[in-house]
Amino acid sequence: MQVENSRHYLQRWLAEQNIKIPIQCAVVLANQKTSVHEAPTEMQWLYAKHLPLFFHSQPPKDPILTPKQLDTLIQRLTEQQTLYNPSPLKNYYHIEEHMLRTGCLCNLCNAPLQKVSERKWRCVHCDRFEKSAIRQATQDYFLIFETELSNKQCREYLGVNQDAACYVLKNLPLLKVGFILLRQTTIT
Numbered sequence: 001m002q003v004e005n006s007r008h009y010l011q012r013w014l015a016e017q018n019i020k021i022p023i024q025c026a027v028v029l030a031n032q033k034t035s036v037h038e039a040p041t042e043m044q045w046l047y048a049k050h051l052p053l054f055f056h057s058q059p060p061k062d063p064i065l066t067p068k069q070l071d072t073l074i075q076r077l078t079e080q081q082t083l084y085n086p087s088p089l090k091n092y093y094h095i096e097e098h099m100l101r102t103g104c105l106c107n108l109c110n111a112p113l114q115k116v117s118e119r120k121w122r123c124v125h126c127d128r129f130e131k132s133a134i135r136q137a138t139q140d141y142f143l144i145f146e147t148e149l150s151n152k153q154c155r156e157y158l159g160v161n162q163d164a165a166c167y168v169l170k171n172l173p174l175l176k177v178g179f180i181l182l183r184q185t186t187i188t
């Protein structure tokens with residue numbers, strides 16, 4: 001559905017630019033670790049890493065646009081594209097907060113993690129240790145819940161005490177806003 005919508009908008013945009021070219025749709029997965037179960041067979045699925053190989057494997061066809069027209073098209077597309085940033089996803093998809101699990105969760109089974117030390121967390125279900133639990137949990141927080149994180153929000157979200165929340169906020173690459181709120185910069 002999303003791909004068909006994108007095709008429709010691109011077709012309309014190309015028509016406005018008086019450009020007639022065929023459109024081939026595919027779903028491109030940025031992360032190679034992502035696996036899709038029961039993917040619709042009518043759609044092509046590719047990993048971003050395999051795109052160069054995919055383009056090289058296409059049978060040669062007569063060019064539709066001259067190199068100059070192609071340059072112009074690329075320039076217009078670049079100028080007119082807007083940044084897609086739906087976060088926080090809770091608002092974007094109108095999800096009630098109580099339906100979401102908060103805190104540090106296991107990467108394997110999504111069960112809550114128990115704090116062992118400042119850096120070490122253990123899964124209550126599969127007994128697995130996580131070393132980057134806080135980093136992962138705050139990434140999820142900024143993606144799903146809010147774009148800002150205060151000490152209080154940090155305590156509530158991670159289920160930790162004030163000192164632990166201070167430690168978390170001090171040790172993540174966050175932009176300090178005023179005295180209490182910290183806003184996400186880039187967490188890598």
Ligand SMILES: [Zn+2]
Pocket residue numbers: 106107108109110111123124125126127128
């Ligand atoms: Zn687990």
